[in-house]
Amino acid sequence: MIFGSRSGDGLSGGQENVVSMARFRKGGALSPLRQAEAYWTGLRRGDDVPSRSQIDPRGLENILSNTFILERIAPGIARFRLAGSLVNEMAGMEVRGMPVTAFFTADARKQLSSAMEHMFDTPAVVELELQIEAPRQSSPREARMLLLPLRSDLGDISRVLGVLVADEGKTATSQRFSITSIAMRSIGKPSGAAEFKAKPRAEATDERKDVNQPNPGFAETQARFKPERSLLEEARALLDRSRAGKAGTPADPAPAKHKGAPHLRLVVSRD
Template sequence: MTIFLGGRSRAETGNVISMDRFRSGRSVSPIRQAEAYWSALRRQGDVPKRSDIDPRGLENILEYTFILERIAPGVARFRLAGNHLSRILGMEVRGMPVTALFSAMARAEAAAALEHIFLAPAIAELSLISANNSGAVPQVEARTILLPLKSDQGGVSRALGVLVADGPLGAGGLRFDIASSNLRKIDARLAQSNVEPALGLAEDQARISRNAPGLRVVSRED
């Protein structure tokens, strides 16, 4: 099945950047692969557009990949997400705020990192550890990278993300604390983000499909 991340297919333009050109064996992590792909899409140091992202270029890491949309200061929701993220949360994540990944104590820091990504703009890398007070369940470590994207209207209000968890996911329902964060500002000459009209978070939730590979389309982007 062909999955399109945006409103138009890259097949129409013939402009596909494959991850294979960046791969150096299995030692290259999904996070580094995603950053290399995103960097290859930049033109003269600019932030890539959301419509530049082609799933064929991320084919071997789609299960770890997601797209965020900024809908208010410090608030972003999942527009698309791979099955790995759905397994972590134990549910389909479409329409959910990204803060659903984090414990109550970590959400303010996560929201601040989001604002930095969209307004600086900046790349964020976070090291995460599952919030576990009882010690009865093994802790899960995870890493994520968030890479800013422009909407077709020109504002930096989208982000390409990859999250990889290492440890037993069980039935899901995990929430994470932030163990460390690294924010890297890019190209200070770029215009700041414009917040586009919020569409709300009241999208129907669906049961997780553990047999469906790749990304699940939430709704069509502009």
């Protein structure tokens, strides 16, 4: 089906206004990539990376045969944990447990390893343009692969949600992928997101001042413990108190002379 314009004499000779509708009938060859990326984006919370446990096969029902899950097992190496029927068919075998680099040419393996390390560390979304090279085919076919980072149950970014699409054609069991181009997009923070800033730690002098300040809504403030005095300090304090008491006590008054009191007088006569 084509759309064109008519002039007074008939069909116009220009082809710039002709649009072919063949590639829109089934959504195009890149439709599974965009569906997977939209599903992955919907699982994100802010600028965070979705976790592997959030992936529900029902959300990818239309493209399950094109999808796969990778697990990072070493720097630059990731193996298949799950794979759709189309991925197994293109490899000619069951790919579960095998490294993804095994299906690429020697030159392409280094490029893929570097791209995956950048994806895990940044993190980033990686999209690859591939060529399927097989000796039984007269001409190589084109393919595309999309790699979306995921978090594991431990919280580290070591899982991948991947999608693989290829041009229609006869599948050969000895095919290998070569990389034509690599596009990487870093996962940035959404615009207008406020940055988190930790509150500066109070200095020691401020902490001592705020210890006994009232705190509404919580338990009442507690008084500080006084340092315990040693036995020597207690003995000195006791000695000081005893000396102070003796210095303040008035001396005993002299016995007062009793006036008019009866007394005996001894009289000695030498006559």
